[in-house]
Amino acid sequence: MFAYLIRRVLFAVPILIGVNFITFALFFIVNTPDDMARAQLGAKQNSPELIANWKQKHGYDKPLFLNLDAPSAVEGITDTLFVQQSIKLFVFDFGVSDAGRKISADILERIGPSLAIALPTFIIGIITSISFSLLIVLFRGSTLDSITMMIAVAIMSISGLFYIITGQVLFSKILHWVPISGFSSGWDGFKFIILPVAIGVFAGLGSGIRWYRSIFLEEINQDYVRTAKAKGLSEIKVLFKHVLQNGMLPILTGVVVVIPSLFMGSLIMESFFAIPGLGSYTIDAIASQDFSIVKAMVFLGSVLYILGLILTDISYTFFDPRVRLN
Amino acid sequence: MWNSPHHIDLLAKNVLFSSFSSPPKHLDPVISYNENEWVFNSQVYEPLLQYSYFNIPYQLEPLTLSKMPTITFLDSSNNETKNSADTSYTRYSFKIKENIYYQPHPAFAMNMKGNYIFHNLIEQDIKKIKTPTDFNTKATRKLKVDDYIYAIKRMAIKQNNSPILASMKPLIIGLESYSRKVSKAFDLKEDYRLKNYTISGVKKISATEFTILVKGVYPQFIYWLSMNFFAPIPWEAIAFYDQQILKEKNISLDTYPVGTGAYLLAENNPNKQIRLLANPNYNHGFYPSTGLSKDADQSLLDDAGKPLPFIKEVIYSLEKESVPAWNKFLQGFYDASGVSSGSFDQAISLNAGNMSLTEQMKDKDISFISVIEPSIFYFGFNMADEVVGGYSVKQQKLRQALSIAINYEEYISIFLNGRGVAAQSPIPQGIFGNLSGEQGVNTFVYDWKNNHTQRKSIATAKQLLAEAGFENGIDKDGKPLVLNFDTPLTGPDSKAILNWFRKQFKKLNIELIIRATDYNRFQDKVRTAQVQMFSWGWNADYPDPENFLFLLAGVNAPINTSGAGVNGANYDNPQFNKMFKQVKQMKSSPARQQLINKMVEIVREDAPWAFGFYPKELALKHSWYKNVWANPLANNTLKYKKINAEQRMQAIKVWNKPITWPLWLLLFFSIFAIYPLIKAYKNKQQKVIK
Structure with a gap:
């Protein structure tokens, strides 16, 4: 290896x-x-x-x-x-931006806030999407399955911007539950990340449910699942012990590769919620024609993407004993 | 209050909350020249002069000076003269106030032996340092005239890229040769040694006095002295910031200014927030007691004579999107707000052109202030173009016809929600040279009727077009007139504006081709005179007509300056140019006004610009935010403003009570949704067993 x-x-x-x-x-x-x-x-x-x-x-x-x-x-x-x-x-010496700021210092300062939003959104998003998809696979073919799929398509069809603005108006402006935007480090920052994370999770739910559902449905019709059921295992045990584990390989292909790019942040989410992350760093640099930042961020993005692909390969070896990296 | 973006205890304190949408790039005073940078810099740095807070027309007054500078005219032998024709030099003599001190800063901290503690830092010293305020020892020192001289010397180093160096070199005696010498000899890393070099035209007279010798007569020089380029810089700050380990942490003079102003910059995270604190060493500013016009709210003078500043801390948060910023203002978490086009209808109602607040704003006791900015947005014709350019009567008439057709009153109403005034001349309102009422009407485009300007009819424009040789938009060869409009407006939002321009030309049966391009290419086209028509704008550097008329001076035409000039229309009228030279050297007086009137009349007839509009700034503020007055040229006005934190806290509490019942309802439904699921699962499981 x-x-x-x-x-x-x-x-x-x-x-x-x-x-x-x-x-x-x-x-x-x-x-x-x-x-x-x-x-x-x-x-x-x-x-x-x-x-x-x-x-x-x-x-x-x-x-x-x-x-x-x-x-x-x-x-x-x-x-x-x-x-x-x-x-x-x-x-990895990125030098100074054309405006005179140390790029590596800026990146280090911005990575934290980006991850504070991206990481929980990513983890909660996967757990929620997999949970919902397992649930509807459990009740496949039922009314619940049909309604959930309709809702999933609707969620996918609506722009993320709509969720952001609606979320801000509903939960901050009308209900006064959380701040509209802002960021703070430490525990104080919790109230600032609830809404963007919730919106991020919700906006990704539609595509997540549909994708994981199709993976699990493919697995559930396999012979080993029928054997497991014949052994008298409960539906839940079959789903969690067999279907989920065997469905992990295609899930990992799509998921692990994304992990390094979480560092790069989200442009729209960070702009609307005033998160001082990396999301807009590259776009702002392009707009202000600051090539030093652009080349540093493109390079970093490429490195992270390659890292993601390598991590994906490595992760296969953990879930599929047939895979050997040589 | 669950939804407060600020710490609750800060809301109850004497802290102002504001926002910025564009992070500052440079805070080094010799480089910084953008409005979004001066918002911060001007609170920290103190040039020699400042704009009086209340006076309109704008007026300069001493800031760190004990009195206005003494101006002496000298002949070629350096003898005093009163005859302007003999004047070869102008000497400006300055005397600064005594006992002005810098903000507490580690750059000034010395040990018992008199050595600077933090001028030779090692990694260990700054492990926990994020800003200069984190250093445990800080000190101050008295302001000296040497600091002003040092700042001019720094500005002259070409590697510092000071935007005004090119303008100052021919003006300040000895600056050009000094700049050449010092730029060649000095490595920037050692530039604090500048104190060993001299500029022949800048002389220290005593500990509190110095002089600047300027070539010829240039009355506008005094305005430059109110800009941060001429703010004092202590050499200790440069020596301190010139340490690589600080630069690695983005701590430099470009990020953390050192000044004598009412505030010091405590935190600079341009991607999140910028925080100012009241300078504890500030002792020389007092609230003004004069200059307020009689028709203004006289309660603005309630604090006259009181020591400044009133507000102890200011937190500016980055808000890239206008919607969250606007909602935070409505919730009381920002003390003031601009009015974006998206929120205009919610804030302002227009009745017969008059602005008033909507009921929602009145309910919150919000008030608004508006002022016409010293700026102009114009529609330019390239005078070097074969079709729209030229100086013959026919060519003048074509441009006059187009000037009538482009209805800027309509533009202001549709695209600016009334926030602007149609321009009658290149000189905006509030600047010497602008005339109001009937005297100020551009009679080539407007008529004066019932004490109001009235745009001439399209029939008149058509008549002018016919006289120009394009009857009904057809040229003498029978071809329809097609004109090109170059613009950097390319986004989807610009479509409506560009369609509007097309319609204006359609009124004269002229087809308008839009040549939209990115801003780089647009600038290139203007510089190389490859545009036919274009629109652009200008903000005043200083409140003098020269700063607007020079946009039409032949010496500034790109075709005469290899693309370097600002006269994008390439207007080059010898008569206008001659008068411009005179106006440039005159102080504001009735004679100068007369000359300006003649120049304006020439420009109106030649019509190298359709004059466009002067924008109007509109801002809203909460009732607890006091002493707010709009003076677009004064940037250091934060020190005059005041907050009633108790009133703010009460209002925020009332406006932001959390509504909790939907939360309980959601919880209730979530719990009860589980039951049918469990039941369905059990049924399914039993089915399998069967």
Whole structure:
């Protein structure tokens, strides 16, 4: 397994270089370093001298991928914006944003609030969705099954934004149960995360129930389930001991890969609930043309995604003894 | 109160709760030039001058100065002169107040030997430090004129990217050569050594006096002195913040300012909240007793002469979305609020163009203040364009016709909920040079009838269009007139605005092509004069007509400045340019007004802009928030404001009682839903057994 992991990590390096290359290319197709300077300096203060100073200070005065003026061929490649700005990423040195803030400090500060919302939403969401889907699998074919599926489709069809605004109006503005938005660390923060977590769980319930139900229904028609029932096991025992365990493999495929990306936060949820997380960090950086943040966050996102895939592979070995990583 | 976003004990204290939607990027006073940054910076830093709180038209008054600067005109031999024609230099002499002290800050802390304790920090020292206020030892020191001189020197380092350096270099004597020398020689890491360098035009006279020598006559220079670029910077702060281990924690002068102002910045988390505390060393500010107009609420002067500030702590929370921010205001958790278009109908009712509060607002004893901002949004014609540009009578008439057709009164009513005033000239209301009433009417677009302006009819516009050679929107070759409008408005929300513009042109049978693009490309197009028509805006840097008329000066046209100028319309009228040079050098006087009137009349006739509108700022506040007065140019007004925390607490308690019965109902149904499920399961289980 160790050799497999090493191999996967090494495979990740060209993938990350490729992602980084595409990020550079796409960003600089849309924004020139002059545009970036203007965005940072503001609309009123963009004299050519200021723009040149800004580009020099932030290293954007170098060519993007190829420096034809360099004295040697090696420097022609290394003395470029792409190489200069990419190398440090691979040792997770994200440097400072174009506005002058330390990116790693910002990321560390924002990860906590993002996880405070994303983690409970994720865990409670899975438990609730699996519980409901097991329940309706238990009563499959009944009126309860039909009604639940109708509700699930309805929940899926409505925009998440609707739940957020309705939740804020109903539970905060009308009933005065929780704050409309805000965040606080420690136990004080509990009242702030109840509503976004509840909304997050509810909004994901429709798709979750439908997906898990289809997995469990596929399992429940297997021979081993019939055998278990023939042995005289109760429906609940069959569901929890056999169906759930055997259904875990497809569930893990979709679930474990998501875990690392929880760190990246949720844009809409964090914006509406004023959660100081990572959700809007990348989008804000794109809007303000802060390339240092954009490249750092894309790189981090790619690393987390690759990590998620590796974790998924590893998790298979725990639930399916037939799987061997070699 | 379950729904309070703030600690309950804070609500009962002398704390102001406010919000911000756009986090500040820079708080370093030589860099910062955005409104969302000055909201914070201006409470901490104290330049030499400030805008008087109540005076409209806007008026400067001493802030850290003991009196207004003495202005002396000098000839080329540096001798005093009273003849403006002989004037080669202007000397501004300043005398600062004594006994002004900086906020408590670790940068000033010294040990018994007189060495700075925190100027050589090691990792161990700052393990638990998140902000400068976390340091256990802080100290202060007296404000010196050296700090003002030091700030100018810092501004001149080109690596600091001060936005006003380019404007100041030709003005302040010796600044250009100093800037060149110092920028080349100095590594930014050592820039506190600037105290060893001098600028020939900036001289220390005594511990409380210094002078700045300015080239020629430039009366507007005094306005720059009220901006934070000229705020004092203690060298100790730079030495303190110049430590890499602090920068690693985002602690720098760009995040934690050090000033003598009424407040100090205690917490700067731009992604969550920014917290100001009253500066315990602040001792030189008192509530104003003059300047309030007679028709204003005289209770605003109740605190006249009292020491400032009144509010002890201010918590600004980040609110990216307007809906939660608005609801928190209604719940009493914010003391004041702007009015977004989404909440306008809930807050304001319009009767025959007059604004009043809705019953819901009145029930909560909310009041509103509004003021016309010193800003203009205009519709520009590229004067270098073959069709809409040019200076012939025919070309003037085409633009005049279009100016009549674009009905900005309608625009203000539909898209701004009445929050704006149709502009009659490039100079907004409240700025010297703007004339009100019949005198101020743009007679090329409006008529004066029954003491009101009335936009000329579309028939008049059509007549002008015909005289311009486009009868009924058809040119002399029989082709329909098609015009292009460049805009950065690209989102779905902009569709209605762009359709509205199309309709305005359709009135004259002109087809309008919308060329929407992102803001970068839009700027590029304006800079390279590739636009035909466009809309843009300008906020005043200072309340002088020069700051608006220069938007139409030929020297600022992009085509004359390789794209660097702000005159996007490329307007270049020699007569206007000549008068602009004169107006720029004049102090406000009847003679200056006359000259401005002539310039405005030229611009109205040439019509390089359809003048658009002056926006109106509208804000709501709760009854417990006192001493609130709208002065868009004064940024340091927090110190005048006052909170009645007891009244706030009472109101919040009444407005936010939790309604609990649905909770019990939900619990009841949840419990009773379990029973049929268990029963159904048992039945199912029995069926299997059979």
